Amino acid sequence: MPRPTPVPALAAPAARVHDSLVLEPRDVRFDWAQLPLHWVPDEPMATHILNVLHLLLPEGERWFVKVFKEAVPLIRDEQLREEVLGFIGQEAVHAEAHQEVLDHLLGQGLDPRPYVRQVAWVFQRVLGDRPWLTPAKRREALIERVAAIAAIEHFTAFLGNWILNSPGLDRAKADPTMLDLLRWHGAEEVEHRSVAFDLLVHLDPGYARRVRTMAMAGPLLVHLWVRGVRFLLAADPTLAGRLRPSWREAYRITRRGLLPDPVASFRSGLRYLRPGYHPTQEGSSSQALGYLATSPAARAAAGR
């Protein structure tokens, strides 16, 4: 059985922040034929808490792509425009990579479609474009969506940084291909963590919009996540509804290092509201790029 790919150690002075990185999508491919339904062995709830990612991200990241494509004509800075285009390509590849896991779940008898339909409604209808609005309102609504993405990207960078620093999953013998997917994705989230925020500040540097979109996006994300875990546990054919989601169980899983600490996650959300916040203050570019130089999927993509 293949071993998980270690995240390389870095010397103390490694640059946490890399300026002006060239962002490009990577043509990764994964083979899910061997993926067990519970890919964290003996941890169905931990597996499904992380599986919610595969339910949220394909629709969510396609929405990112759509919103950012609409925002490209508003960008007045060449470097930011290039970074946004790199971001779009990376997000588009992420969406399809998670979609493949979703298709695999269906093949294993877990039908995710009822929940995915709800997620699609949230991103396409609730948070979608409304072409009937006046041009001025439509533009404001577009910037509002960019702000929501900047808030969500704060969490994806937080999660990316966590997954790169989560030996608990290796100790629990989580499936190495799934770990590579999550760490490749997490590393690209850390790599491009500034782009959405920089775009928001470029379009509207106002503080009020940043606060109110985080106040909406944060709780919505948590709600969708909890809802997704309940759904997956109920829909898992091997559990037949025997495993009820509980906060006590979630606490145990967190203590085992299989999930990020909820208190740390909440605090991270608050940091986004600090007036001097910038995404470069979180996570390490060197660690992310170090993993991308090591990741089997990213390495194979580079050889194509």
Next chain:
Amino acid sequence: MDLLTPPPDLYGRPRQDRFLRRLTAIQDRYVQALGGPLLRRNPRRPLSRPLPPLQLVVTTRRQLAADVIELQLADPSGGPLPAWQPGAHLRLVLPSGRERHYSLSGDPADRAGYRIAVRRLPEGGGGSVEVHDTLHPGARLTARRPRNGFAFCAEPAVLLLAGGIGITPLLPMAREAQRHGLDWRLVHVGRSADTLPYADELRALDPHRVVLRTDDEHGGVPTGAELLAHAPRGAAVYCCGPAPMLTAVQRALDGGPVGAGGPGASLHFERFGAAPITDGEPFAVRLGADGPTLDVPADRSALDVLREARPDLPYSCHQGFCGTCEVRLLAGPPDHRDRRLTPEQRAAGSLLPCVSRAAEGETLVLDV
């Protein structure tokens, strides 16, 4: 997808999902309120101004090796230049309008000047010849701020592999590795000693960590395994050189436990996007049913040509896998070359102009 009926309840109860119905109603009202005094961009706040291109002047020029010159570039008024990190490159606009990337080979701590080294390639696209022929001290040119596609991550042990002029981004990395006390080795490969630039500067860093390996002394180009044999234990590999060298190193690393190889081996290199188009034929694209028709030469992509007319057209990978540049095909026989679109999407008229083309003389009518 049906965007009129809210989705049903998750657990099969015979009703619409209440949470989603409320969320939709709230958001509909909220979006209507946007644009009001507190829910809009403050109109009194000025828009940030885009940064202008850098203005640079050539201050010194010196011969580094056979066919290689080094240029020092500085701000014409002597001010500090934007900061950069090892691995960064500068995109220069040459007097003819050609744009070329050159890795910065100087010291990032020196904010007074940028240093690049250029090998004259008579068979190349003309950029290096133009640099050699026209850029003398006093010449003015513009550039874009340094960008980094080859970031140095300072792993505790690193092997730097340079082929010929590929030394330029690795030299600042070696300097940084030395400064931070990393366990580093640098192997510089070239045809003969007189073609290797910066040999003295490298030896001055630490002669024991630098290996100069020339084909004429060793009887031919090195194998990947031979290069990796110089790696300290567990080293991350940074490689910059001709494509065959990079491929050899990649193969040797993937091939198993050779030096730094085996599972978990790190390989960093600069990605240069799409390969040149070698199997294309000239065709044409029309922008909309009654729009102008543009010619796509055999060696350019339709996307490249479209972007000249539609600068806001989004794109990303240039290689037909990310799908960002998707456009709708209204008429014409396409030659799909992407690996992203499904047969259904193609049948419905989707096309990725970054790689897809048409046969010679055909016209693709695109909805752009």
